[in-house]
Amino acid sequence: MCGIAGIVFKKENGVGKTLVDMLSQLQHRGNDSVGFAIYGGLELGPNEYQITLEVLKNKSEIYNAIDAEIKHQEELSKEIFRYTIFSSSYGHVGDIVGKLNSIEGISVLGGGKYEIIKDIGCVSEVASKFDVIEKKGTHGIGHVRFSTESAVDRYRAHPFQSYIYPDVTVVHNGQITNCLKLRSKLEKKGHKFSTDNDTEVIVHYIADKLMDGFSLEEALKESVREMDGPFTYIIATDNAIGVAMDKLGLRPGIVYEDNELFAVASEKVALERIAKDGSIDVLASGEVRVLRVEK
């Protein structure tokens, strides 16, 4: 059991506050960890990327792994550091992430042109620690975790990311019961997994489909067809969020729209602080939806 939320603004850009409002209402669905992926709020140049790390030891080795110019670095907490780098391509960023993850005591929490925030604790603690309420952007996703498949730590907190396609992240409620089979197929295609979490399979699966030229909606439909088990997940890309529900409809999902925003959540209670007079739809079994950012 976990709580998931996603938001796309049509005009305003208070993504951080809105996600905090939604996840605070979903706290009862899990208090192991909290995570956010916020898009459209970073002022990065064409070749600039942000990498966020958990550093438990071997901090000095970071500079050997980042073979790119570091524009800016920031200590977000005692163990979480953020680097803004110049890099020639997203593929190079993926290589740097691989090198960093191979260092003992260092875990990459996210990297790209969006902002990742995830930590152990409840929503109010994490939101306060990282000033999430102040984060602006166009869209984002968030998660409160009740761990069922793997350990409770920052690394396994959602959102998860794939580094083969830029800025694809996912939050998930449920289980993917054939994840090992899907993971094996993806590993044979060259995907590198960094955790034992079934959610990581979803993000690699979708990234793989996007790489193969599928639209986000097509990728979501394929996932519903191929993935077994009870799940609802929200995927975010640089210009959209998408939601998919398993074919038996075994995990909840609700979609809200008004003149200002689209929102997706595990349950209606998440909308209590943000909903006005918009329309609410309950997702049906096997349904997918894509909500695009208007640019």
Add this chain to the structure above:
Amino acid sequence: MRSIIDLSGKTPRNANRLIRKYAATDKKIVLKNVNSMHYIAAGLVGNCEIEVDGDVGYYAGSMIHGIRIHIKGRAGWYPGDNMTDGEIVIEGDGGDGAGQGMYGGTLYVKGNTNSRTGQIMKNGTIIVGGDSKFMTGLYMMGGRIIVLGNLGEFSGESIIGGAIYFGGEYKSLGKNAKVEKINEKDARELQVIFKKYGIKANPKKFKKIVPEKSRPFYG
């Protein structure tokens, strides 16, 4: 006596303690600022009437006996779960698993219901004013589901007893489910229910889904 209870800032546990306290003495309770709270009136026994001004979350009216609940908004998953007697009327949509496992009483959802309406229900009546989607009446053992609109895929999946009446179309049938014309007795019973709830529908236009075999899996 009629009481108004403001549930702002209350946990479901504290809200239900208050509801139980007032239901012991009052004929009617009005709940304000419910904010889609889960478990409203769960396990409540008596003959009190509860009016909910807004939406409710999961398991609204779960395991009630004798209580009448009028929800003016929509409900999340499992309204009327395992209720044994009483009545729940929902003005909006009814979520997944509406009336699951119910033993008695009536659940009337004026809007649509999502997947698995009335799953494993043993008795009682569920009325859906709109459509009921995927696997309506899954493993249903008794009672009746009345859907004024359409049914989704795998309707009556593994149905063992009872009947699903529907006024529209169905997408597909589940295992052990078959469609029959309704008989005179069915039509009379539907007419009584329609009259009671002010439903404008012609019972003779309804069909029903019933079990194909009474012992489908064990010979």
